[in-house]
Amino acid sequence: MFVAITNTPRDYAWGSTTAIPELLGTExxxxxxxxxxxxxxxxxxxxxxxxAGDLREVVPDGLPFLLKVLAAASPLSLQAHPTLDQxxxxxxxxxxxxxxxxxxxxxxxxxxxxxxxxxAVSDIFDALCGFRPVAETRASLDRLGDSVAxxxxxxxxxxxxxxxxxxEWLITRGEGVDAVVQAVVDASADLDGLEFETVRRLADxxxxxxxxxxxxxxxxxxxxxxxxxxxxxxxxxxxxxxLGIELMAASDNVLRGGLTPKYIDVxxxxxxxxxxxxxxxxxxxxxxxxxxxxxxxxxxDFVLVEYDGPFEATWKLTxxxxxxxxxxxxxxxxxxxxxxxxxxxxxxLSADEDTVRFSGDGTVFLASTAL
Numbered sequence: 001m002f003v004a005i006t007n008t009p010r011d012y013a014w015g016s017t018t019a020i021p022e023l024l025g026t027e028x029x030x031x032x033x034x035x036x037x038x039x040x041x042x043x044x045x046x047x048x049x050x051x052a053g054d055l056r057e058v059v060p061d062g063l064p065f066l067l068k069v070l071a072a073a074s075p076l077s078l079q080a081h082p083t084l085d086q087x088x089x090x091x092x093x094x095x096x097x098x099x100x101x102x103x104x105x106x107x108x109x110x111x112x113x114x115x116x117x118x119x120a121v122s123d124i125f126d127a128l129c130g131f132r133p134v135a136e137t138r139a140s141l142d143r144l145g146d147s148v149a150x151x152x153x154x155x156x157x158x159x160x161x162x163x164x165x166x167x168e169w170l171i172t173r174g175e176g177v178d179a180v181v182q183a184v185v186d187a188s189a190d191l192d193g194l195e196f197e198t199v200r201r202l203a204d205x206x207x208x209x210x211x212x213x214x215x216x217x218x219x220x221x222x223x224x225x226x227x228x229x230x231x232x233x234x235x236x237x238x239x240x241x242x243l244g245i246e247l248m249a250a251s252d253n254v255l256r257g258g259l260t261p262k263y264i265d266v267x268x269x270x271x272x273x274x275x276x277x278x279x280x281x282x283x284x285x286x287x288x289x290x291x292x293x294x295x296x297x298x299x300x301d302f303v304l305v306e307y308d309g310p311f312e313a314t315w316k317l318t319x320x321x322x323x324x325x326x327x328x329x330x331x332x333x334x335x336x337x338x339x340x341x342x343x344x345x346x347x348x349l350s351a352d353e354d355t356v357r358f359s360g361d362g363t364v365f366l367a368s369t370a371l
Contacts, residue, residue: 125242211258328362
């Protein structure tokens with residue numbers, strides 16, 4: 001079964017007014033269009049095109065994944081997501097305490113984890129993701145020169161084991177943090193390098209925020225079109241600018257860590273963060289024999305398949321799926337039915353379609369379960 005679906009982009013303030021309309025050929029409203037959600041998440045379930053109602057009527061048990069088009073014109077908040085066990089424990093704990101689901105200080109909206117991947121669709125896509133080795137941060141600090149405030153930060157960063165206490169000092173605005181933020185901003189004004197460009201961008205968007213200095217503890221990453229990141233549980237990250245296709249588990253659990261006016265629960269954030277310095281979490285696609293690019297992270301919740309024709313290719317479904325066409329026209333043929341997608345069109349595919357054959361001159365992103 002193929003079911004045509006659609007939705008209205010969400011108008012978060014950080015969204016671009018032009019990127020989603022220019023990608024999909026849809027209406028420019030003059031308002032931010034930050035995220036287009038395609039799934040059954042109750043926050044913005046996809047609507048049915050040929051009938052009243054939304055996708056939850058077709059998939060009453062819901063989908064384990066959520067496909068998005070994300071368009072950032074300014075930085076999103078620093079954030080991390082819990083593991084499945086952490087989400088279950090936190091959700092039960094807040095329920096037992098009687099915290100309303102819609103309370104602004106609620107951390108856990110559901111008992112699910114929220115790993116996610118992002119594939120750059122724009123020519124560049126900038127992000128912060130994961131802690132880098134302290135030696136790399138100290139090298140950046142050396143370029144900032146000497147001052148009492150910067151020396152204070154440098155002295156605290158004696159090694160990788162210092163990441164947690166330094167992060168906690170910064171995010172809680174401990175003694176001397178405001179001076180460090182100002183010194184880092186001032187010293188970064190004329191320096192080349194992506195990490196200093198990031199400092200300037202964050203200082204413009206969130207003046208005085210400790211997240212400006214926290215960014216130097218993290219990897220500053222510039223993706224080019226077609227490159228991807230995978231953000232597992234515990235990875236602190238923030239998308240800064242660009243257009244991408246995002247795929248995640250269907251959860252709304254976000255623990256924020258700065259660059260936001262929203263609630264920050266520091267102890268809870270510290271309990272889920274992974275402070276282990278790791279390489280940039282690039283997600284390299286597999287390429288099938290017939291030319292599909294497959295982004296497959298190490299979770300069963302989702303896999304993302306990219307068809308970029310013209311050629312013919314086949315994909316074996318392991319569960320229900322959602323397909324979005326971002327350019328041209330592409331034919332999708334399943335075991336029981338078929339459809340023709342053109343730019344901006346999207347469909348739900350039931351698992352009984354079994355195998356999908358792509359053909360045409362266009363681009364389609366297909367999200368499905370991985371197992």
